[in-house]
Amino acid sequence: MFRLFLLSSALCLASCAAETASAPENTSADAIPDAPAPGFVATATKTANSDLAKRLPLSDQQDFEDASRGFIAAISAPAILDDAGNPVWEIAQYDFVTGAAPDTVNPSLWRQGELVAKHGLFEVAPGLYQVRGYDLSVMTVIEGKTGWIVIDPLTNVETGRAALQLVNDTLGERPVSALLYTHSHADHFGGARGVLPNGAGNVPVIAPQHFSEEAVSENVIAGNHMTRRSTMMFGSTLPRSATGHVSSGLGPGLPRGNVSLILPTEELGKGITKKTIDGIRFEFMDMAGTEAPSEFIFFLPDLKALHTAEVATGTFHNVLTLRGAKSRDALAWSKGIDDMLSAYGAKSDVVLASHHWPKWGTDRVQGFLKSQRDVYRYVHDATIRAANGGAGMVEAAETLKEPEFLSRDFNARGYYGTMNHNSKAVYQHYFGWWSGVPADYHKLPAEQSAAKYVAAMGGSDAVLRTGIKAYESGDFRWAAEVLNHLVFAAQGGQTAKDWLAATYEQMGYQAESGAWRSYFLTGAQELRVGLVARNVANPGSADVLRSVPTRTLLDAMAVRFDGTKVSNSAKSINFVFTDTKENFSVEVNRSTALARPGLADDPAVTLTLTRTAFDKLIGRQAQFGDLQKAGEIKLRGSAVAIGEYLTALDTPELWFNIVEP
Incomplete structure (x- = not known):
């Protein structure tokens, strides 16, 4: 039930290579041509990528020198394995990203992909190291x-363990003397048990402050939907290839494996906190509400080193992620970067x-921070x-032009x-989800409006020809809009899906954003071969579930509650948790299952149990009857009432359709 956004898989599907692809051929003037084969590169895509390459200083080697500087050692094994011997991270999976960019990849993204694929243990300064290239995120070790003081133990137990093993094998074995989480996203705490x-x-x-709450709450209530969209955002089902996933932009990609969480022993407060940890002086600056709701950066005065967490990295970040989340405050983000620039830049x-x-x-430190600050502002x-x-919202995003400094500064691209996606996120942050146009306020669902559009445009053949004409002219955004109507009207059959897939493919091949590329190419894959509903790990561990506050857990259960499955009479269910000393009641009716602290005066049933037993029940590690027989649950009142409540909790299907009805 509690899947986090970082689900990932390196499942490699068979795909047609660009070399064997061919353009469509018309057999007659009236025939609907077949869509291009997978891997075909349209002239408009080649031109767009070539034009971008001419505008950017791609020959600049400074980033390559920085990304290689201080290299000490790399993992020599072919893969990082889980306890069962299954590969979690293939070491060489991104080795193909080298040399000149192929026509199927935006040349700027290809450059970024080559940089983030550089892997190993690196010395940053005396006594300060990083392990990079074995995860979406980076582990810092002091x-x-x-x-060892470990900062951000990566996404999964397995990659975190392998990274620390590389450190110990290379630099000499030492215990972990402190563990720091810079912020509340799982790719920075999931490897804690490693x-x-x-x-x-x-x-x-x-x-940072409020970490425990924020680390487990963002994706619990809406986790199933976020997880599904994250499989597209991170290219979980795409092959690692020049026609598939080449980079996430923020890092190489997400590993498979198990996510863990060790709750903090200390959460720092607002402002600047000075602290000595295992003999090392730190100055922490709170950055809550910038890139994450709970985040800090820190300065090491003895090393004159500034660690910016994920507030300032080598990319323009997401103000609103493709997987979904609460929109971030770009103004506060920019001000936070300016604060660290003022305090520590010099x-x-x-x-x-x-x-x-x-x-x-x-x-260069100051220049980097200024570019990061300015792009969000x-x-x-x-x-x-x-x-x-x-x-x-759409019109505002279209007015934004690339600032001049981005033409020479790769770090904020x-x-x-x-720029387009983040502009819409800024608009949403202030004005909500609609444009203000009355017709947009109560639009028809896509499947209904699509059928009406197709009929108004003269039927499926006419719509298909319009989409093909747009594709052939290189107007891929219009082609996608037209062909999507046809697909959502369930007309045009596989031919319509193939043409929409071909359109998405060109949009993916042109995308500078690794997230955009993966989303478009996964959409193309699903239109061609259907959902790839296998080999995607569920990282919801007992650690994570145990850390979910009880109120949040009951609220997450409430969004799964289908009130039509219970009897007409309203009733209350009391939960008495003996280990956490918490009491909650859930008021159940035909519409909602509302949880509140405290006990109802006249409950239909009272359950006395430990939170551990409740986690087993909700996590499907044990059946209610078995826990009751074992004495882990004591029931007083109506067994029917609790039975109805538990039966009414839907289990959502992860692999729901997105790119077609």
């Missing part, structure tokens, strides 16, 4: 007085982060300026977020 397999014990686990000899590679030299101010002038 040599403390007695052991570095502290027995839990925290006496080891301090330090996080003091820092090197800047490093939770993704990408470091940059050395005070001037630009998208905020330009969007609001357009909106205040009367533009709707849209390898993850994009």
